[in-house]
Amino acid sequence: MDGRTNTIFGWTLFGGVVALGLSSISGHIFDAERPENLGYVIEGVEEEGGAEGPSLAMLLSTADVAKGEAVFAKCVACHTIEQGGPNGIGPNLYAIMGKPIGKHAAGFAYSSALSSHGGDWDFANMDAWLTSPRNFANGTKMSFAGLGNPEDRANVIAYLNSMGSNLPLPEVEAAPAEEAGEIDAVDEPTTVSTEASDASAGTYPEVAADTDTTAPVGE
Numbered sequence: 001m002d003g004r005t006n007t008i009f010g011w012t013l014f015g016g017v018v019a020l021g022l023s024s025i026s027g028h029i030f031d032a033e034r035p036e037n038l039g040y041v042i043e044g045v046e047e048e049g050g051a052e053g054p055s056l057a058m059l060l061s062t063a064d065v066a067k068g069e070a071v072f073a074k075c076v077a078c079h080t081i082e083q084g085g086p087n088g089i090g091p092n093l094y095a096i097m098g099k100p101i102g103k104h105a106a107g108f109a110y111s112s113a114l115s116s117h118g119g120d121w122d123f124a125n126m127d128a129w130l131t132s133p134r135n136f137a138n139g140t141k142m143s144f145a146g147l148g149n150p151e152d153r154a155n156v157i158a159y160l161n162s163m164g165s166n167l168p169l170p171e172v173e174a175a176p177a178e179e180a181g182e183i184d185a186v187d188e189p190t191t192v193s194t195e196a197s198d199a200s201a202g203t204y205p206e207v208a209a210d211t212d213t214t215a216p217v218g219e
């Protein structure tokens with residue numbers, strides 16, 4: 001082997017080593033950029049669908065009996081509610097909350113769909129009944145479509161409850177208490193100073209201060 005051949009051989013070898021080195025380096029670069037997980041994870045999908053409205057217990061806790069009496073105007077064509085009131089197209093509803101379903105009014109001919117339903121008129125049953133009487137007791141004689149608005153139902157249930165029943169309202173679960181705090185906070189200006197921090201805990205700021213001067217009491 002002469003010197004020239006050695007030189008050519010040497011450069012060829014050197015070139016191969018350099019090429020190998022470069023491809024190795026670039027291989028590392030691309031390795032680094034390759035994501036560990038091919039494909040992608042969809043996060044948070046299971047958490048969707050939980051956006052229901054406030055619970056019945058919450059709606060009842062803020063229900064308004066007077067508004068419920070106004071809603072009851074839709075019922076008076078068929079129902080009386082005063083104590084000892086007569087049955088009409090529908091049974092008298094005095095003290096209906098807590099009573100057995102479809103059995104409470106003496107002398108009223110209930111449908112078997114309702115009288116065989118079972119259970120008592122607790123808040124949940126009354127809410128379901130007033131949402132859709134037909135879904136609650138298929139075959140009922142109460143030809144009333146139902147009250148679609150949850151607040152209307154809560155208000156009228158509060159009214160029914162105030163007429164001779166007075167069942168204790170269901171407990172509001174702990175979780176929505178935060179929302180209640182937010183509702184309170186709406187009344188507060190955003191510039192809540194440190195001394196007004198009690199107000200967000202449910203105490204209203206003093207509003208009575210100027211009523212003496214504006215109210216014409218005694219005139």
Ligand code: HEC
Binds near residue numbers: 115140
């Ligand atoms: C078109 C007439 C009609 C209207 C309107 C009507 N109801 Fe009734 N309701 C009836 C009849 C009839 C029954 C008996 C159903 C049966 O036996 O299947 C009844 C049954 C009931 C019962 C069950 C009573 C029991 O003794 O178990 C409740 C509670 C009730 N109605 C509430 C209401 C409320 C609240 C409204 C208004 C939002 C209303 N109803 C509107 C006709 C009516």
